[in-house]
Structure formats: structure tokens, C-alpha cells
Amino acid sequence: MGEAAGCSVTSPIKTDRILKQLWFIGWKSLPVVCLTAVFTGMVLALQGYPTLRRVGSEAFLGPLVSLSLIRELGPVLSALMVTGRAGSAITAKIGIMRINDQIDALELMGLNPQRYLVVPNLIALIIAMPLLAATFDVVAIFGGYLAGVRVLGLDGGAYFGEMSSYVVLHDIVSGVYKSVCFGVLIAWVCCYKGFNCRFGAEGVSAATTQAVVNASVLILIWDYLLTSFC
Amino acid sequence: MIRVENLWKSFGGQQVLRGVDLQVNSGEFVALVGLSGSGKSLLLRHLVRLMHPDQGRVLVDGHDVAKMPREELEALRSRIGYVFQSGALFDSETVFDNVAFPLREKTRWNETKIRHKVLEQLDLVGLKDAGEKYPAQLSGGMLKRVALARTLVRAPKIILFDEPTTGLDPIVVNSILSLFDSVHKKLDLTGILVSHEIPEIFGIVQKVAMLYEGKIVAVETPETILTAQNPVFDQFVNGKPDGPIDY
Numbered sequence: 001m002g003e004a005a006g007c008s009v010t011s012p013i014k015t016d017r018i019l020k021q022l023w024f025i026g027w028k029s030l031p032v033v034c035l036t037a038v039f040t041g042m043v044l045a046l047q048g049y050p051t052l053r054r055v056g057s058e059a060f061l062g063p064l065v066s067l068s069l070i071r072e073l074g075p076v077l078s079a080l081m082v083t084g085r086a087g088s089a090i091t092a093k094i095g096i097m098r099i100n101d102q103i104d105a106l107e108l109m110g111l112n113p114q115r116y117l118v119v120p121n122l123i124a125l126i127i128a129m130p131l132l133a134a135t136f137d138v139v140a141i142f143g144g145y146l147a148g149v150r151v152l153g154l155d156g157g158a159y160f161g162e163m164s165s166y167v168v169l170h171d172i173v174s175g176v177y178k179s180v181c182f183g184v185l186i187a188w189v190c191c192y193k194g195f196n197c198r199f200g201a202e203g204v205s206a207a208t209t210q211a212v213v214n215a216s217v218l219i220l221i222w223d224y225l226l227t228s229f230c
Numbered sequence: 231m232i233r234v235e236n237l238w239k240s241f242g243g244q245q246v247l248r249g250v251d252l253q254v255n256s257g258e259f260v261a262l263v264g265l266s267g268s269g270k271s272l273l274l275r276h277l278v279r280l281m282h283p284d285q286g287r288v289l290v291d292g293h294d295v296a297k298m299p300r301e302e303l304e305a306l307r308s309r310i311g312y313v314f315q316s317g318a319l320f321d322s323e324t325v326f327d328n329v330a331f332p333l334r335e336k337t338r339w340n341e342t343k344i345r346h347k348v349l350e351q352l353d354l355v356g357l358k359d360a361g362e363k364y365p366a367q368l369s370g371g372m373l374k375r376v377a378l379a380r381t382l383v384r385a386p387k388i389i390l391f392d393e394p395t396t397g398l399d400p401i402v403v404n405s406i407l408s409l410f411d412s413v414h415k416k417l418d419l420t421g422i423l424v425s426h427e428i429p430e431i432f433g434i435v436q437k438v439a440m441l442y443e444g445k446i447v448a449v450e451t452p453e454t455i456l457t458a459q460n461p462v463f464d465q466f467v468n469g470k471p472d473g474p475i476d477y
Contacts, residue, residue, distance in 0.1 A: 101318035104280055108312050109332045109384070110304040 017120035025086040025121070026128030030135065032085055033078050037136040040077060041143025044068060049152050061154055062163035065144035066137075070167060070175045074137040076223050079129060079182035083215045087190040090121050091211035094194025095204040103195070118191045125183035133179040178226055182219050189215040231256050232277060232388065232420065237286035239272060246272055248444030249286065254437075259414050259421045261431045263466065264441035265475070270424045271315065271392050273441065277422070278310055278390070279303060290388070308336070311386030315393040317377040319365040325352070326361035329380045336384070351379040355409060371402035375409070382413065389414075391423040403427055407434055428467055440466060442475070 044065045052058045094117055097103050106113045141163070148154045193211035197203050237250040246269040254260045262270050275281040276288050279295050288295040290306060298306060319328045329348045333339055339347070352358045355375040365373060374394050381389060391410065395403040407427065411434035414421055425431050432438065432452035439449045440463050448460040455467060465473030 096321075100316050100321070101314040102320055105312075105314065105318035105320075107280070108278055108307050108310070109336065110308045111335055 012115075014116065014120055017116065018123050021120040021124035022128060024089075025082065025124045026131060029082050029085050029128070029132060033081050033132050033136050034139045036077055036081055037074075037139035038143035038146075040073060040136075041065060041069065041140030041145075042147040044073075044140070045144040045147035045152070049148055049154065058154055059158040059162050060166075061144070061148045062159040062161070063166035065148070066141055066163045066167050067171060069137045069140045069144075070171045072223065072227070074140065075129075075133045075175050075178040075182060076219060078132045078136040079179065079186065079219050080216055082125070082129065082132065083186050083190075083212055083219065086125075087186045087215055088208050088212050090187075090190040091194040091197075091208045092204055094191060095197035095207045098195060098197045099199050099203060113195075117194075118187065121191060122184065122187040125187045126180055127183075129179040129183035129186075130176045133175060137175070174226075178223060181222060181226065185218055185222060186215050189218060231289075231291060232422070233289040234273070234276070235287050235289070237273070237276060237288065238284045239269070239276070239281065240284055246444060247283075250441070250444070250446055252439055252446050252449075254420060254422060256420050257418055258437065259410075259419070259423065259435045260437045260439055261435040262422055262424045262439050262441060263426065263428065263431075265466070266426075268441050269444060270441055274312075274390050274392050274422065274424060278307055278312055308384065309387045311381035311384060311389040313374070313377050313381050313389070313391045313394050315396060317365070317373040319373065319376060319380070321365045323364075324361065325357065325363050325365070325368070325376050328365070328376060329361075329383050332380065332384050347383060348379075351383045352376075354382070354413070355379045369402075370398050371406060374398070374406055378406075378409065378413070382417075385417075387419065389419050389421045391421065391425070393424050393426070395425060395427050403430060407431065410434060428469075442466075 045061060048064045049058060049061055052060055052064065094103075097117070103113045103117070106116060145156070145159055149156045149159050190211045193207045193214070197207040232252075232254040234250050234252040237247050238245070239247040250269075250273060252260075252262075252273075262273065264270050272281060276283055277290065277295065279298070282296055287297075290310070293302070293306070295303070295306065319325075320331065323331065326348055329351055330344050333344045333347060337344075349358060349361070352361060355378055357372060357375050357379065360368065360372060360376070365376070368376065378394070394410070395406050398406065407430055410421075410423065413419070414434070423431060423435060432455065435452060437449055437451055438455055439446050440460075441447070442462050448463045450460075450463065455463070461474050464470070465475050
């Protein structure tokens with residue numbers, strides 16, 4: 001990963017490959033991220049509303065939903081979705097290239113495989129993750145609005161009005177910071193597993209499974225550490 | 231010139247190469263034969279530092295491959311072409327893009343010049359009309375030809391073939407071997423061909439080296455090979471069921 005980080009700031013930067021991965025990781029993950037987001041927001045509202053109503057604080061549904069999403073659920077769930085959808089594909093592709101000698105072929109052409117296979121994914125994930133997390137937050141807040149205001153009858157003004165009073169810049173910055181960290185983590189784990197894939201279809205299958213499981217667990221652990229110490 | 235001196239390599243406690251010595255002079259085309267799993271491909275991978283020896287050394291044009299700094303290694307690799315057993319084509323790119331890949335990445339040529347060169351190479355291997363196809367759409371023989379075109383487009387001085395005809399029918403095998411022969415003669419390349427195609431390869435190489443039990447046990451010319459007194463060579467080349475080779 002250190003070598004890849006070095007390559008990502010030195011020439012030649014493979015812009016076309018970065019854009020291609022940005023399209024694959026960012027744009028193509030958008031549907032699954034939005035779908036997860038809308039239902040997460042709706043469930044948060046449905047679960048939070050009765051509890052808040054019991055203590056007469058249903059007006060705080062907006063802050064509850066938005067803060068949960070912006071600080072934690074947005075970055076974490078979007079990272080988990082990207083790990084499952086794009087991270088697995090990254091590992092499988094690099095793994096197949098490894099077992100079919102394509103990575104060796106790159107080396108024998110005098111090209112650095114890290115620059116071609118790791119750097120585009122690393123940069124694309126660093127750019128895409130905060131954008132996907134932000135999209136997740138917006139869509140999930142809208143989902144919370146649908147469930148809280150349209151279904152449960154909370155006042156729309158209260159939902160959004162209280163939200164703007166409680167969400168501060170630090171919450172948004174910490175969400176962005178987490179997303180960037182998760183992007184690096186996904187690139188590191190998924191590319192590493194692909195590069196160190198064992199031979200055969202079973203090797204690729206095992207590498208892909210390990211990449212998704214390890215990246216997902218590391219995202220949750222790293223989220224806890226970031227929340228605790230930052 | 232390629233010179234391998236006392237090369238040793240083991241994997242997981244199993245000693246595969248046990249002191250290999252081999253010399254390939256400039257302009258020579260040498261066949262490397264031996265049992266499956268005897269370490270022929272492994273030996274080839276040491277020549278381009280895809281593997282590091284446990285002991286011994288590999289010299290290419292007098293330079294120790296294992297001790298080269300990265301820049302020197304890249305320069306060496308740019309002079310060596312390697313045709314993998316699998317072809318190692320990039321399966322998400324077309325045949326044309328596969329062949330163009332090293333030119334786009336390692337030269338400053340414009341797209342017109344690259345196109346001209348790629349079509350010239352594809353024509354050389356008889357696949358001028360296959361440029362828009364993907365590797366998955368090609369037959370085994372066509373894959374090997376594209377792999378050769380991608381290797382030749384970089385104008386290497388040394389070329390290493392790792393079982394390029396395995397799994398192909400006899401007609402395709404002969405056509406690919408004659409293609410190697412014509413390319414070798416035309417470009418005056420130094421080459422090593424790992425192959426099981428006996429006796430077909432005898433017509434295109436100057437020497438045949440036999441790797442057995444981790445060592446080169448014999449090096450013969452195609453003319454002397456059938457009368458060679460080495461019993462291992464004799465059993466292997468003639469496919470005799472009885473002899474010193476233990477199955």
C-alpha cells in the first residue's frame with residue numbers, strides 16, 4: 001500500500017483508469033447505496049418515533065435520524081455496500097489476473113502493476129466514498145422524512161427545522177473523514193487479497209470472500225476507533 | 231547470452247532445481263525438455279526475475295539478474311519477450327489493444343504509428359482481421375499467436391516460450407512452431423522454448439537441453455539427439471516405458 005501511495009502522487013498518473021474505476025465504484029454503486037439509504041432512513045424514523053413520543057420529544061426525530069446517519073450509518077453502511085459490490089469485484093479481477101499470469105506480463109513489460117491495478121482503485125475509492133456517504137445521508141434523511149412526516153404524521157417543519165439546529169460542521173467533517181479512511185481500507189484489503197490470491201477458481205473464490213469479510217470487519221473496528229478517539 | 235550457474239530452488243521443503251547449469255549463446259534457439267513438473271517453467275521464470283534463486287545465479291549478457299537494481303531490471307525485461315503458457319492476454323481488452331498496450335505505455339508514439347505497428351505484427355502472426363475480438367472469442371492457437379504478436383511488438387532480443395503449443399492440435403502446433411522458426415530467423419533472436427512437442431521442435435532449434443531431477447542432464451543438437459548415449463534422454467525422447475526415469 002505504501003508503494004501504491006507513492007505511485008498515486010508520482011507521474012505517470014493513469015487518469016483514464018482512475019476515471020474508469022470512479023465510474024465503476026462510484027456511479028455504479030449509486031443505486032444500491034440509495035436503496036439501502038432510503039430504507040435505513042425509514043426504519044430509523046419508524047423505530048425512533050415511538051420512543052421519542054413516549055417522552056414527548058417527537059420533534060427531535062429529525063436530529064436523531066440525521067446525526068445517526070451523518071456521524072455513523074452513512075459512512076459505515078455505504079462502505080459496507082461498496083465493499084460487497086465493488087470491493088469483491090476488485091479482488092476477483094486482480095486475483096484472476098494473478099492466476100492467469102497477467103500481472104507477471106505487466107511486470108515483464110517493465111510496468112509497475114501497483115500503478116495499473118492498485119492506484120486507480122485507491123484514488124477512485126478515496127474520491128467516491130465521501131460522495132457516496134453524502135448521497136446516502138441525503139437519501140436516508142429523505143427516507144426518514146417519508147416515514148416520519150408522511151406516514152407517522154410528524155410536522156415537516158419540525159423534522160427539518162430541528163435538524164439544522166443540531167447538526168454542526170464537525171459532524172459532517174467526521175463523516176467525510178471516516179469515508180476517506182474506509183475508502184483506503186477497502187482498497188488496501190481488496191487489492192492485497194487479489195494480489196496474494198492462491199491458484200485456481202477456489203483461490204479466487206477464497207480471496208474474494210476473505211476480502212469482503214476482512215474489509216467489513218475492519219470497517220466496523222476502525223469506525224469504533226475513530227469514534228472513540230477523534 | 232544467457233548463462234545459468236548452479237541454480238537451486240525449493241518450494242515448501244521440496245527441492246525442485248538442484249544445481250542447474252545451462253548456456254544459451256547469442257542467436258541460438260534452445261529447446262528445454264523434461265517431465266511435467268520438473269521445473270522447466272520455474273527455470274524460465276528465474277531468467278526474468280519472476281523468481282529469486284535460493285542459490286546460484288542467472289547471467290544475461292553478463293549481468294546477474296537477481297542483483298540488478300530495478301531500473302536495470304526494467305531495461306533488461308524490455309529486451310526480453312516472454313510468451314506465457316496461458317498467453318496472459320488482458321481479457322478485458324481487445325486483441326488490438328492487447329498488442330498495442332506495451333507501445334501505448336512504453337513509447338511516445340502517436341496512435342497512427344501504433345496502429346500501423348500493431349497491424350503489421352498481427353499480419354505477421356496471421357491475425358490481421360482479429361483485432362476487434364476479445365481473448366475469450368479466440369481459439370487456443372489464436373491466443374498463442376496474439377501472445378507472440380504482443381511480445382514481438384516490443385522488438386525483444388531474447389524470447390522465452392513457456393509451453394506455447396500445449397493443448398493444441400498437431401496442425402496448429404506445426405504452424406505455430408514454423409511461425410517461431412521464421413520469427414527467430416528473421417529477427418535473429420536468442421530463444422528458449424519449453425515444449426513437449428517431440429520430435430517437431432527438433433526442426434527449429436539448435437540445441438535440446440533435458441531437465442531431469444532438478445539438473446540439466448544432457449544438451450544435444452537435434453542431429454545427435456537420436457543417437458545420444460544418455461539413457462534418460464533416450465527414454466524421454468523416444469517415449470520408452472522402461473528406463474531410468476521413474477514414474
